[in-house]
Amino acid sequence: MRPVSGYNVALLAAVSLALSAGAQTPASGPGIPRGVDGKPDFSGIWQSLSGADYGLEPHLATKDGPPGAGVVEGDVIPYQPAALQQRAKNFAARASADPRTKCFTLGTPRGIYNNEPFQIFQRPRDLTLLYEFGHPVRTIHTNGTEHPDGHIDFWLGDSRGHWEGDTLVVDVTDFNGETWLDRVGNFNSDGLHLVERWSYVDGNTIRYRATFDDPKVYTRPWSIEVLLYRRLEPNVQIIENYCSTLEYDEYYPVPSTK
Amino acid sequence: MRKRLQLVVLSGAFAIATVPASAQNLRGWRESSFVPTAKGEWTGPRLADGQPDVSGHWSNTIGNHNNLTDPQGPLGADDEAPPPNGGQNARRVKPRNERAPSRISDPPDGQIPLQPWARARQQEFLKYLNNPIKPEYVEPFARCAPGGPSKSFMWHGYEIRQYPGYVVFLFDSGTRVIHLDAKPHLPSNLKLWNGDSRGHWEGNTLVVDTTNNNSKARLGRSGEFVSENASIAERFIFDPSGDRFTYDATYTDPTVLTRPFTITIPNRRVTDKTPADDWNNLTFPAKLAGAGNQDKAPLIEAYERVCVEGNGNHGQVVVSSK
Numbered sequence: 001m002r003p004v005s006g007y008n009v010a011l012l013a014a015v016s017l018a019l020s021a022g023a024q025t026p027a028s029g030p031g032i033p034r035g036v037d038g039k040p041d042f043s044g045i046w047q048s049l050s051g052a053d054y055g056l057e058p059h060l061a062t063k064d065g066p067p068g069a070g071v072v073e074g075d076v077i078p079y080q081p082a083a084l085q086q087r088a089k090n091f092a093a094r095a096s097a098d099p100r101t102k103c104f105t106l107g108t109p110r111g112i113y114n115n116e117p118f119q120i121f122q123r124p125r126d127l128t129l130l131y132e133f134g135h136p137v138r139t140i141h142t143n144g145t146e147h148p149d150g151h152i153d154f155w156l157g158d159s160r161g162h163w164e165g166d167t168l169v170v171d172v173t174d175f176n177g178e179t180w181l182d183r184v185g186n187f188n189s190d191g192l193h194l195v196e197r198w199s200y201v202d203g204n205t206i207r208y209r210a211t212f213d214d215p216k217v218y219t220r221p222w223s224i225e226v227l228l229y230r231r232l233e234p235n236v237q238i239i240e241n242y243c244s245t246l247e248y249d250e251y252y253p254v255p256s257t258k
Numbered sequence: 259m260r261k262r263l264q265l266v267v268l269s270g271a272f273a274i275a276t277v278p279a280s281a282q283n284l285r286g287w288r289e290s291s292f293v294p295t296a297k298g299e300w301t302g303p304r305l306a307d308g309q310p311d312v313s314g315h316w317s318n319t320i321g322n323h324n325n326l327t328d329p330q331g332p333l334g335a336d337d338e339a340p341p342p343n344g345g346q347n348a349r350r351v352k353p354r355n356e357r358a359p360s361r362i363s364d365p366p367d368g369q370i371p372l373q374p375w376a377r378a379r380q381q382e383f384l385k386y387l388n389n390p391i392k393p394e395y396v397e398p399f400a401r402c403a404p405g406g407p408s409k410s411f412m413w414h415g416y417e418i419r420q421y422p423g424y425v426v427f428l429f430d431s432g433t434r435v436i437h438l439d440a441k442p443h444l445p446s447n448l449k450l451w452n453g454d455s456r457g458h459w460e461g462n463t464l465v466v467d468t469t470n471n472n473s474k475a476r477l478g479r480s481g482e483f484v485s486e487n488a489s490i491a492e493r494f495i496f497d498p499s500g501d502r503f504t505y506d507a508t509y510t511d512p513t514v515l516t517r518p519f520t521i522t523i524p525n526r527r528v529t530d531k532t533p534a535d536d537w538n539n540l541t542f543p544a545k546l547a548g549a550g551n552q553d554k555a556p557l558i559e560a561y562e563r564v565c566v567e568g569n570g571n572h573g574q575v576v577v578s579s580k
């Protein structure tokens with residue numbers, strides 16, 4: 001796509017303002033960064049303040065964490081009866097069963113809204129997401145490629161994106177079913193089909209929306225929405241957090257003369 | 259239907275010492291000698307921000323992290339003993355002068371100039387490598403720890419991605435972000451597996467200053483090490499053809515060394531023409547959308563890089579012990 005001309009930017013800005021009463025309208029004005037291909041450029045360090053990792057559904061304060069109004073549209077995740085029982089088991093065992101407590105890769109989308117930042121590196125062909133927690137890397141391909149053949153058990157899923165105007169729409173499949181969605185046991189299976197929509201609210205805020213379709217677990221598709229804020233501290237950088245090394249870190253002091 | 263990735267025969271770091279000879283034969287373009295790339299001008303393609311375009315898939319060409327100073331040789335007495343199971347693990351080791359040289363290009367003797375006490379500790383680690391009677395003798399890479407700045411280039415193929423202000427290395431065990439913006443290093447008390455890297459381009463060479471090293475990763479399964487006080491001056495010297503680069507890393511560390519030393523590792527680009535194997539080339543063809551795309555240049559992708567401890571799937575960054 002051609003870079004947006006000044007005229008088009010002004011026009012888009014006017015249209016955007018006219019439509020701004022609608023909360024779903026992505027920002028399109030001159031205030032959002034764009035790449036060499038004219039697409040919105042999400043490069044930067046981002047972090048959610050939603051508290052969604054403490055629980056996607058509305059919840060009161062507990063010893064586990066602060067209260068939250070929830071990020072699920074309609075408030076309730078539409079579990080099938082057996083899945084609801086599984087969630088209850090997960091909740092009861094959360095102190096040790098939450099993959100986070102074992103330093104496993106948080107997966108998608110939990111890596112987006114957990115409490116640590118992540119960095120987006122963007123090229124026309126793909127977006128690279130480097131999560132601080134565990135330090136894994138997720139690639140969102142935007143080069144017209146499709147999901148690979150077969151089911152592959154990826155921790156982070158296989159992500160193929162395309163642009164709808166200024167919204168990045170990402171189709172994610174090939175999950176391994178071993179990740180959770182938050183600290184209170186919400187979960188998906190390896191049959192999850194996730195569709196993400198990334199759009200700018202303004203140059204320093206991303207609206208992140210994700211729709212979950214998983215016939216093994218839910219009775220119907222459902223969605224969450226969180227905002228992601230750009231980290232602007234002068235010294236901010238993603239610092240490696242290879243969480244899984246902490247359990248054996250003590251065994252590897254640098255040898256000394258002692 | 260669930261399908262586990264089975265593209266690799268050997269996976270995880272424990273497997274290194276027991277590579278079947280048949281698997282070694284697959285390693286298509288392993289070489290025992292190389293000509294280092296010279297520093298100079300970059301005449302190849304550039305990115306929009308002016309950086310030499312070196313993005314893509316790469317791998318070293320001589321050997322893995324088993325033995326730092328004799329990359330194609332045996333490792334310790336265990337490795338030279340007759341194989342206990344009748345031959346499957348037998349290494350066909352060529353004479354020393356037909357094997358790749360030491361990765362230590364300076365000093366000339368090819369050995370790390372360790373102080374005597376440090377040499378003793380290195381020998382101790384090597385002695386117990388295959389019989390780790392204490393947790394500290396388990397090579398941390400086998401537990402999915404990052405390989406550290408230099409040893410990461412002695413393992414599987416890896417990918418370079420470039421952006422304005424950054425060069426990013428994606429390894430099978432860990433990730434490195436080289437900051438090109440000259441901002442200060444992290445506070446010196448923050449010690450990291452892969453250190454904290456600041457770099458800039460000089461012609462065909464990416465010059466990187468790496469500090470904040472926790473130095474826990476060792477420099478090879480042979481046990482050489484430096485301390486938390488080490489600083490590393492790295493030079494990634496790219497041939498303008500875009501096919502090769504030489505990695506040079508000079509370590510300075512008065513705590514452990516008697517003088518600085520330099521590690522040199524040859525690297526080669528992995529393309530869709532690279533022989534498929536289980537070590538250098540872990541890529542697969544991307545699936546292009548729609549008909550009529552067959553004429554496009556072949557695209558290759560790598561599988562997710564998330565390490566699974568205990569010989570799980572290849573190249574993943576966080577541990578599952580299941």
